[in-house]
Amino acid sequence: MIGISRSGKVFNELESLSLQFGNAGFIGITADITQEVEWQRIYEIIQNSIDTIHALINNAGILINKPFTQMTADDFDRMFSVNVRAFFFGIRTLIPLMRSGSHILNIGSMGGVQGSVKFPGLSLYSASKAAVAVMTEVLAEELRPRGIHVNCLAPGSIKTEMFREAFLGVDEAFDPEELAEFISDFAEYGFEFFNGKILPVSVTTP
Numbered sequence: 001m002i003g004i005s006r007s008g009k010v011f012n013e014l015e016s017l018s019l020q021f022g023n024a025g026f027i028g029i030t031a032d033i034t035q036e037v038e039w040q041r042i043y044e045i046i047q048n049s050i051d052t053i054h055a056l057i058n059n060a061g062i063l064i065n066k067p068f069t070q071m072t073a074d075d076f077d078r079m080f081s082v083n084v085r086a087f088f089f090g091i092r093t094l095i096p097l098m099r100s101g102s103h104i105l106n107i108g109s110m111g112g113v114q115g116s117v118k119f120p121g122l123s124l125y126s127a128s129k130a131a132v133a134v135m136t137e138v139l140a141e142e143l144r145p146r147g148i149h150v151n152c153l154a155p156g157s158i159k160t161e162m163f164r165e166a167f168l169g170v171d172e173a174f175d176p177e178e179l180a181e182f183i184s185d186f187a188e189y190g191f192e193f194f195n196g197k198i199l200p201v202s203v204t205t206p
Contacts, residue, residue, distance in 0.1 A: 002027045002046060004090075009153045014147040033060060039093040046097060053097045055187040058087045058132075059107045065121040076124055083128035084135070091139065100147025103191040104139065107183065108132045108154040110202055140196025149191035155179060156202035166205070 003026065027049055031038040046053070062082040064075050091104060098104075110116045112129025136152040143150060182201070 001025075001047065002029065004029045004031055004033060004042060006030070006032055007158055033090060034081040036089055039089050042090075043093050046094070050097075052099050053094055053102055055103045055105060056091070056094055056098070057105045057107065057183060057187050058090055059183075060086045061107070061109075063122070065123045065125075067121055068123045072099045079124050079128050080131075083125070084131045086134060089133070093175075095143070095148070098146070098148050101191070102148045103187055104143075104148065104150040105183070105187045105190065106132050106136050106150070106152040108136075108152045108198065110154050110156040110200055113154050113198060113200055116200070136198060137196050144195070149195040151185060151186075151190055151196070152196050152201050152203075153186060154198055156200070 005028070007030070011123075025047070028044055029045055031042055033039070033042075049185050062079055064071075064079055068073065087106060109126070109129040111118065111122055111126040112133050114130070118126060133152050133154065136150050140150040179201070
């Protein structure tokens with residue numbers, strides 16, 4: 001298991017999770033994944049550590065809750081840089097290390113699913129997650145000849161600090177640990193049943 005994070009403080013927990021799932025070791029890479037230059041270094045570390053990427057989980061995300069008229073160019077750049085551009089850099093860089101049967105799993109949001117309930121203040125966040133969803137559908141077609149599957153899970157409410165700050169007083173449905181286990185299982189086995197799909201992870205009707 002290899003984890004990439006802007007902050008190395010999450011790596012101890014990920015290492016424990018890696019051992020729990022029977023992996024021999026964990027490699028933590030500290031990097032700013034919004035910067036293209038960082039991905040060459042990431043690629044070299046991964047290439048020297050493993051032969052094939054079986055599953056790539058793109059889980060970076062930032063949420064800024066503001067009325068549309070108060071959004072700034074910096075807000076736009078920050079959200080699309082983390083929520084979309086980082087996914088683009090990562091997938092494009094790591095495709096050469098994938099083989100037939102590899103699975104790219106993008107983590108989107110119910111906020112980016114067409115027809116779901118939308119919330120004031122999340123126009124740019126929802127737009128960025130919608131971009132991830134459509135990119136998933138197109139990539140699935142582009143990579144189909146290589147046997148690489150691409151899917152997107154779109155969670156609803158999760159008990160995270162980011163969710164609580166954005167939705168004051170709204171009940172959260174999932175514990176992060178529960179969702180992480182589901183994502184891990186889906187990344188490993190989901191490609192057997194799905195490709196190019198945007199799958200809501202929600203206990204409510206959009």
